[in-house]
Amino acid sequence: PDVDTSSEFEDDVDDAPSQHCGLSQMLLSLGTTLMGIVPPTRGTGLATNASTHRQRSMSMKKEDEVRQLTNVWQTQILPRWETLVRKGVMPAEVRKTWLKGIPATVRREVWPRAIGNKLVLTKELYEINLARAKQSLERHAASSEHGSTAANPAFGREATVAHIDVDLPRTFPDMAFFKEAAGENGISAMREVLGAYALYRPDVGYVQGMSYLAYTLLLYIEDPMQAFVCLANLLNTHSFVYLFRMDMPEVRR
Secondary structure (H helix, E strand, C coil): CEEECCCCCCCCCCCCCCCCCCHHHHHHHHHHHHCCCCCCCCCCCCCCCCCHHHHHHHHHHHHHHHHHHHHHHHHHHHHHHHHHCECCEEEHHHHHHHCCCCCHHHHHHHHHHHHCCCCCCCHHHHHHHHHHHHHHHHHHHHHHHCCCCCCCCCCCCHHHHHHHHHHHHHCCCCCHHHHCCCHHHHHHHHHHHHHHHHHHCCCCCCCCCHHHHHHHHHHHCCCHHHHHHHHHHHHCCHHHHHHHCCCHHHHHC
16 A cells, blocks of 8 residues: 555554565565565574573563554554555555564454455456466476477466476475475465466466465465465556566666
8 A cells, every 4th residue: 555644543662674685585575575574683583692581581572562563453453444544545654563564463464455456356256267277287288298389379478387386395495384284285275376376467477486475475364365366466566567577677667
């Protein structure tokens, strides 16, 4: 949402700076910033020479800040979201709180509201594109068996759906999302969300780096269809769509 300079409420939590770094890292950093995920700042880790007391004090301070932020979101922002965020305009005080980082416990509620659904995507449309993605993969497999893709009408950017499985195992490979017993379900959800998007936007297709955004969404939004809606609307913004289409003049605007 855009930003309004009006003040709607007050909070007293200190600002928390963020850091960015990379091409895939740049894409992830851009997405996570938009979604209110603030990476840990330098100097807040466990320094080898720091005392146990100092470490505990820093940890308690951080936990207290998160509790305060969670309370602000749950009591002052989310119950009044429709009133505060009018026609996609975010008041300055909401944005100020947003930039401090959205606590993990409220991301499932905040992200869909903040990203919205200007594209008016429906479950039916998601299922149609998901089915088309599976058909595209089947055609790709059949063409590969015959050693030719020349006669395959799906080849083009829609065919990039075949590259999704290459990226999935190397998208945050050490995270529990892939290691736990339900990890295969997580991989399947990512495959569905990214495949549906690639067929929904054949002019863009699947581009390396999208898997990080899909993964981040699915960590908190368990429903693949809702994660697809968020991903498609997020990637439809100027910040992303021209970057993934490799339209550099537009990216530099």
